[in-house]
Amino acid sequence: MDYDRPLFFRVMQYADAADRDVVDMVSGNPDWAPPEALREGLREFADREPEAFQYSASEGDRPLRAAIADRHGVDTESVFVTNGTAEANHVATACALDAYPGDEVLLTDPVYPYYAGRNDLLKAETRYVDADADGHLDPDRVAEAIGDDTAVVVVNSPNNPTGAVYGRETKRALVDLCEDHDACLVSDEVYDAFDHSGRFTSALAFDSPNRVVTNGFSKSMAITGLRVGYCVVPAHLQDAVRTRHMLTTIAASRPAQAAVLRALRETPDAYYEANRQLVEDRIETFTAALDEAGADYTAPEGSFYVLVRFDGFPGTLENVERLIDEAGVAGMPGEAFGSSRTEWLRFALVTPRVDEAAARLTDYLG
Amino acid sequence: MDYDRPLFFRVMQYADAADRDVVDMVSGNPDWAPPEALREGLREFADREPEAFQYSASEGDRPLRAAIADRHGVDTESVFVTNGTAEANHVATACALDAYPGDEVLLTDPVYPYYAGRNDLLKAETRYVDADADGHLDPDRVAEAIGDDTAVVVVNSPNNPTGAVYGRETKRALVDLCEDHDACLVSDEVYDAFDHSGRFTSALAFDSPNRVVTNGFSKSMAITGLRVGYCVVPAHLQDAVRTRHMLTTIAASRPAQAAVLRALRETPDAYYEANRQLVEDRIETFTAALDEAGADYTAPEGSFYVLVRFDGFPGTLENVERLIDEAGVAGMPGEAFGSSRTEWLRFALVTPRVDEAAARLTDYLG
Numbered sequence: 001m002d003y004d005r006p007l008f009f010r011v012m013q014y015a016d017a018a019d020r021d022v023v024d025m026v027s028g029n030p031d032w033a034p035p036e037a038l039r040e041g042l043r044e045f046a047d048r049e050p051e052a053f054q055y056s057a058s059e060g061d062r063p064l065r066a067a068i069a070d071r072h073g074v075d076t077e078s079v080f081v082t083n084g085t086a087e088a089n090h091v092a093t094a095c096a097l098d099a100y101p102g103d104e105v106l107l108t109d110p111v112y113p114y115y116a117g118r119n120d121l122l123k124a125e126t127r128y129v130d131a132d133a134d135g136h137l138d139p140d141r142v143a144e145a146i147g148d149d150t151a152v153v154v155v156n157s158p159n160n161p162t163g164a165v166y167g168r169e170t171k172r173a174l175v176d177l178c179e180d181h182d183a184c185l186v187s188d189e190v191y192d193a194f195d196h197s198g199r200f201t202s203a204l205a206f207d208s209p210n211r212v213v214t215n216g217f218s219k220s221m222a223i224t225g226l227r228v229g230y231c232v233v234p235a236h237l238q239d240a241v242r243t244r245h246m247l248t249t250i251a252a253s254r255p256a257q258a259a260v261l262r263a264l265r266e267t268p269d270a271y272y273e274a275n276r277q278l279v280e281d282r283i284e285t286f287t288a289a290l291d292e293a294g295a296d297y298t299a300p301e302g303s304f305y306v307l308v309r310f311d312g313f314p315g316t317l318e319n320v321e322r323l324i325d326e327a328g329v330a331g332m333p334g335e336a337f338g339s340s341r342t343e344w345l346r347f348a349l350v351t352p353r354v355d356e357a358a359a360r361l362t363d364y365l366g
Numbered sequence: 367m368d369y370d371r372p373l374f375f376r377v378m379q380y381a382d383a384a385d386r387d388v389v390d391m392v393s394g395n396p397d398w399a400p401p402e403a404l405r406e407g408l409r410e411f412a413d414r415e416p417e418a419f420q421y422s423a424s425e426g427d428r429p430l431r432a433a434i435a436d437r438h439g440v441d442t443e444s445v446f447v448t449n450g451t452a453e454a455n456h457v458a459t460a461c462a463l464d465a466y467p468g469d470e471v472l473l474t475d476p477v478y479p480y481y482a483g484r485n486d487l488l489k490a491e492t493r494y495v496d497a498d499a500d501g502h503l504d505p506d507r508v509a510e511a512i513g514d515d516t517a518v519v520v521v522n523s524p525n526n527p528t529g530a531v532y533g534r535e536t537k538r539a540l541v542d543l544c545e546d547h548d549a550c551l552v553s554d555e556v557y558d559a560f561d562h563s564g565r566f567t568s569a570l571a572f573d574s575p576n577r578v579v580t581n582g583f584s585k586s587m588a589i590t591g592l593r594v595g596y597c598v599v600p601a602h603l604q605d606a607v608r609t610r611h612m613l614t615t616i617a618a619s620r621p622a623q624a625a626v627l628r629a630l631r632e633t634p635d636a637y638y639e640a641n642r643q644l645v646e647d648r649i650e651t652f653t654a655a656l657d658e659a660g661a662d663y664t665a666p667e668g669s670f671y672v673l674v675r676f677d678g679f680p681g682t683l684e685n686v687e688r689l690i691d692e693a694g695v696a697g698m699p700g701e702a703f704g705s706s707r708t709e710w711l712r713f714a715l716v717t718p719r720v721d722e723a724a725a726r727l728t729d730y731l732g
Contacts (some may be wrong), residue, residue: 009424027420027421029417029420029421030416030420031416031417032416033416034416034419039412039413040412042408042409042411042412042621043408043409043412045408046405046406046408046409046412047405050396050397050398050399050400050588051395051397052591053400053588053589053590053591053592054393054395054396054588054589054590054591055393055395055590055591056591058375083449083453083593083615083618083619084615084616084617086613086614086615086616087449087614087615090613090614090615114612114613117609117612117613118613121609121610121613121614222416222419222420223419223420224419224420224421225418225419225420225421225422225617225619225620226419226619226620226621227449227615227616227617227618227619227620228619243483243487244487246480246483247452247456247480247483247484247487248452248453248456248487248614248615249449249450249452249453249456249593249614249615250450250452250593251450251591251593252449252593252619253449253591253592253593253594253618253619253621253622254591254592254593255408255592255619255621255622255625256619256621256622259621
């Protein structure tokens with residue numbers, strides 16, 4: 001895989017340049033609205049005294065850290081606010097590589113490609129563990145792969161791109177394996193608001209010095225552009241995380257932190273549930289059309305992606321470009337997500353035109 | 367030097383906990399107001415459609431990149447918007463270390479301590495070049511130090527902590543030295559709005575593939591908390607910078623980018639000049655009092671810091687704490703800035719009570 005210029009951008013540029021109407025199902029950008037309290041938080045920030053415009057504490061504004069800690073039932077000291085979940089994953093992976101023996105990071109295949117690119121940047125070795133056909137991760141396969149060289153195991157549930165939600169036993173087993181092998185689990189839970197299965201369990205359910213949880217508000221509040229993420233870090237890694245975060249970006253952007261805090265305090269559960277239900281409805285619409293077309297797909301238990309395989313139409317970049325030009329639907333090629341899904345395409349359900357997209361796909365390929 | 371937990375934070379915490387009124391001259395946080403158009407930009411952003419809340423291009427919002435490029439007379443493609451000047455320095459240094467032979471980074475002494483900490487994170491060797499007594503950098507000393515192992519030379523002018531503004535000839539010589547030794551100049555120019563000497567020259571004045579310029583709006587717009595910086599990158603490093611930035615934080619926060627863009631477009635020159643003049647007036651007030659007390663100091667040509675040496679009162683952390691408790695003035699110990707200024711204290715002119723601070727210091731030490 002080549003991560004120098006992620007395929008996302010090539011595909012998005014290609015779709016933008018297309019000489020026809022295209023339903024955009026490429027990116028992970030929600031098309032629904034952020035909470036009203038988030039907008040109100042930005043307006044409120046705009047009127048604040050000059051001091052509010054200066055650096056927050058590097059660890060994040062204290063009230064925001066406290067609100068996050070409260071949500072998860074953890075110590076405020078363990079919460080570090082970062083520039084998006086990306087920086088949380090970056091800092092957590094880098095610090096875990098420094099703190100644990102070995103220079104290998106285990107990832108799943110299919111994989112969110114930024115994890116692998118980041119390992120290259122950090123000069124770590126990447127080893128892939130194949131997920132099951134339905135996207136689940138079998139801890140026995142992790143047990144076979146984990147070894148003395150393994151410093152970090154990065155997992156993502158609800159998963160991008162498979163939509164799999166790892167159950168409680170899987171998370172427990174992953175924490176145990178990391179404890180047994182002197183490694184660190186980095187559990188990216190950024191899609192936790194989009195658990196359609198009711199089976200999601202945070203790695204925070206298992207108290208352990210061998211796990212970091214990363215998360216953020218990009219998906220749950222539909223604000224990928226605000227860059228507010230966080231990691232929950234065990235005591236022995238906190239100084240390293242603080243230092244690395246400080247030397248990488250110093251702190252997260254303060255209007256964004258203030259807006260998220262207000263939204264955390266004032267947004268009713270109904271906001272999150274309505275958006276999750278919207279995605280669930282789109283999944284039903286999209287997969288019903290795929291059923292009709294006889295396509296193979298993974299029904300997502302969480303997140304907002306559907307992996308699809310059309311007979312005789314492998315998920316290459318070339319075929320993705322054909323779908324844009326000839327069917328008017330833009331997805332992502334499976335090759336972007338590792339070596340196990342090169343036959344597949346990923347469609348993000350971040351458009352109100354899911355039914356239109358399904359009709360176009362089935363007309364073209366059905 | 368120990369960068370695990372910067373001294374800034376220890377001193378600020380100590381000052382906050384003091385049982386008396388303390389004039390805070392510790393941090394580089396301006397106490398003046400951001401441009402009104404910046405506040406207006408935040409309000410405008412708060413009302414935008416949901417799409418505006420999603421990821422900007424990783425390189426930054428195009429209109430902001432174009433406005434920055436226009437300001438400097440460079441190609442828009444060469445401008446990358448980052449999460450503060452800190453991330454610009456982080457990414458530029460890391461990419462230059464990868465691209466150029468050797469693993470050594472030259473820094474000046476006195477030094478802004480985050481540069482040195484960052485080198486440790488990036489597993490680079492740090493070599494210091496002593497600045498002159500007045501804070502200027504003699505290119506002949508850089509010529510003596512630069513060698514086959516040198517991949518990067520990081521300089522900062524107007525300088526923190528010395529206030530020195532390197533002249534045109536120095537910048538030219540630094541670019542030439544980097545060209546001659548297959549190294550990269552990283553020129554941090556974040557204090558360029560605070561040039562009291564009229565001698566500031568950007569490294570962008572010299573077209574060269576061997577220099578990156580980093581900058582941001584933290585100081586010029588008094589918004590250290592918004593985290594909007596940028597780097598101007600030669601063509602051969604652009605792919606590497608794009609990738610590393612993407613894998614570190616993906617993009618900068620979008621409300622902050624929108625606010626800075628509006629402020630760039632609408633803020634009159636008088637805003638910048640008024641704040642620069644405010645600092646110049648504070649410099650005069652503060653140094654006049656130091657003259658009266660017979661203290662030794664470096665009169666800053668730029669930025670907003672004054673290095674001071676009081677006879678028989680070296681700039682140790684212990685003495686900084688004594689000044690907080692017994693004089694009610696908080697500065698930074700010289701040892702935070704390398705080994706050449708351990709006798710000195712740094713005071714940041716970011717308080718309207720500069721005269722009060724000067725009186726307290728001269729009463730206590732005069």
